[in-house]
Amino acid sequence: MGLTSISATDRTADASDSRDGCNHPDDQGMAVLRLLSLGLTDDVIARRLCVSLRTERRIITSLMDVMAVRSRFQLGQEAARRGYV
Numbered sequence: 001m002g003l004t005s006i007s008a009t010d011r012t013a014d015a016s017d018s019r020d021g022c023n024h025p026d027d028q029g030m031a032v033l034r035l036l037s038l039g040l041t042d043d044v045i046a047r048r049l050c051v052s053l054r055t056e057r058r059i060i061t062s063l064m065d066v067m068a069v070r071s072r073f074q075l076g077q078e079a080a081r082r083g084y085v
Contacts, residue, residue: 023066030084032059037076037085 025033028049035045046056060072067078079085 025063025066025084029059029063032056033063033075033079033084036060036072037079 028051031049032045035048040048042053042056042060046053049056051059060075063079064070064072064075067075067082069075069078076085
């Protein structure tokens with residue numbers, strides 16, 4: 001079985017599907033959402049998770065993409081709406 005590539009339309013479909021709650025953040029994503037909800041800074045979150053600041057920010061960007069939001073504020077709203085925090 002060969003590898004298949006994911007087209008931009010597949011990623012768009014995934015983002016809209018996730019808005020309906022089909023995709024859930026992994027453990028690391030859930031931890032970032034929980035720590036963000038506590039008002040912690042990116043630097044503190046990265047240290048708590050033992051990851052680099054760049055990795056922590058990549059996780060946030062990925063969460064924003066999956067939840068189809070454009071700002072960190074919207075990310076918090078959407079995470080709360082879905083019951084993640």
